[in-house]
Amino acid sequence: MTEQHDANLPSTDSQQSNESIDDVKTSGNNFSKKRIAEVWNNATSRFMQLLPLEQVAQRLVKQLSVSEAQVAEILQTVRAELPTTEALLIGKPQAGKSSIVRGLTGVSAEIVGQGYRPHTQHTERYAYPSNDLPLLIFTDTVGLGDVYQEQKAIIQELINDLQKESRGARILILTVKINDFxxxxxxxxAKELRHKYPDIPCLLAVTCLHEVYPPATADHPTYPPDYQEVKRAFAAIEQAFSGVCDRSIMIDFTLEEDGYTPVFYGLEALRDTLADLLPEAESQAIYQLLDRSAGEQIGNLYRDVGRRYMLAFAIMAATLAAVPLPLATMPVLTALQVSMVGLLGKLYGQTLTPSQAGGLVSAIAGGFLAKAIARELIKFIPGFGSVIAASWAAAYTWSLGEGACVYFGDLMGGKKPDPKKIQSVMQVAFESAKERFKGIKR
Structure with missing residues (x-):
């Protein structure tokens, strides 16, 4: 858990992002894309000779893009509404603290290890799903030993942290292996922290139950375990923390390769106990994370934030597309859409260069580009051609944003983006957005 991780997308994430873009690209029809690219490049070259579109695009995107300050303001507003829980995990190394993080968030052990970042000398912090919009914040004590001087340093650091004003709920979770007395x-x-902050609930989590199972026991029994070896050890540890902790539970969170089922043995008990100790909003958030797909919950949260300024980009695109000059506005529209995808990437913690964002736009757009060119030609129809092109450009920009959110959401969850899923989301979003932006005028 000491491995550091840059939440703003480390080099390994950049490689994953680029590989995912390549995977999406290969899913299309290579011949059609080649033909479309030839038409696009030829048309663009001719217009670039006539108009300084690159300079126009840069100026327009600079003027109309959502600034980082605006993104920060949006995130701050949403963050203020989130039911965030901060869990202070206190225990010796290998006592199961990271396993509790995995059980509550569903992320892999590798991601948990990379996600922890130094907070103070004796603590590390992990925010889920991100530092910008955290639902769960885990503060882990590291280097906990038997030297009293070290204890004093850890206590003081935790006290300093707890003295800071917090909007969310807090809970102390003490992790102890069942065979560690x-x-x-x-x-x-724990005693000093409870004395100073009696209102912060404290949970004793006794872990690694399988280490005291009777010989030849191959799997977990029905929860809670009825083995005398487990009961005696658990009772002894409970007694040691009598008067310090509000509640105590038994859990055994293992890895898949360990062969025990379920992997997160006692997760429901942990969930219910946390619900009893936390305020209603925070406990409900944890229930939703565990009872439903965490990825879906987080994806909806981030998409809701992204839509706050996807709408602005869609209206900008409609305004540009309403210019009654076929194909002339396409480079500017593309620059605008690349800017939108880049900003959505930042929201999801994925920092892309303009060229990477452009590659992603090309990759996830797929067959929409052919439709884009066809719609541009409608501008030759007098009267209503530009209005149709404007509404289509708004709908396409919106659907592109929805597809980008799916792409970045998969990366955030440690998944490989699915091209078919992205295309399906874009198609549905496009059809509904056409109705939404029908008749839009500049």
């Missing part, structure tokens, strides 16, 4: 240092830390 050298808990004096942990008890001392």
């Amino acid at each position: 050298a808990v004096d240092s942990l008890r001392q830390i």
Whole structure:
């Protein structure tokens, strides 16, 4: 858990993003794309000789793009509405703290390890799903040993952290392996924190139950375990923390390769206990994360934020497309859409260069480009051609934003973006957006 991770997209994430873009690109019809590219390049070259469109695009995008300050303001507004829970995990190394993070978030062990970042000398912090919009914040004590001087330093750092004003709920989670009875240092830390902050609930989580199962036990029993070895050890640890903790539970969160089922043994008990100790809003958020697809919940949250300025880009695109000059506005529209995708990437913690954002637009757009050229030609029809092109450009820009959100959401969840899923989302979004933007005028 000591491996550092840059939440703003490290080089490994950039490689994953680029590989995913390549995968999406290969899903299309190569011949059609080649033909479209030839038409596009030839048309663009001719118009670039007549008009300084590159300079126009740069100026327009600079004027109309949502600034980082505006994005920060949107995030701040949404963050203020989130039911965020901060869990302070206190326990020795290998006591199951990262396993609790995995159980509550559903992310892989590798992602958890990379996601922790140094917070103070003796603590590290992991925000889920991101630092910008966290639903769960885990503060993990590291280097917890038996030296009293170290205990004092850890206690002081935690006290300093708890003194800071927090909008969300807080809870202390003490993790102890079921066969570890050298808990004096942990008890001392918890006792001092409870004395200073009695209103912060404290949960004792006894972990690694399988290490005291009877010989030849191959799997978890029905929860809770009825083995005497487990009951005796659990009772002894509960007694050691008598008067310190509000509640205590038994859990055993293992890895898939360990062969125990379920992998997160006692997860429902942890969920219910947290719900009892936390305020209603925060406990409901945890229930939703565990009872429904966490990826879907987080994806909806981020898309809701993204839509706050996708609409602005769609209207900008309609305004540009209403210019009654076939194909002349296409480079500017493309620059605008590249800017939108780049900003959506930032929202999801994926920093893309303009060229990478342009490559992603080309990759996820697929067959929409052919339709775009066809719609531009409608401008030759007197009277209503520009209005049709404007409404279509708004709908296409909106659907492109929806597709980008799916792409970035998959990356955030550690998944490989699915080209078919992206195309399906774009098609549905496009059809509904056409109705939404029908008749839009400049």
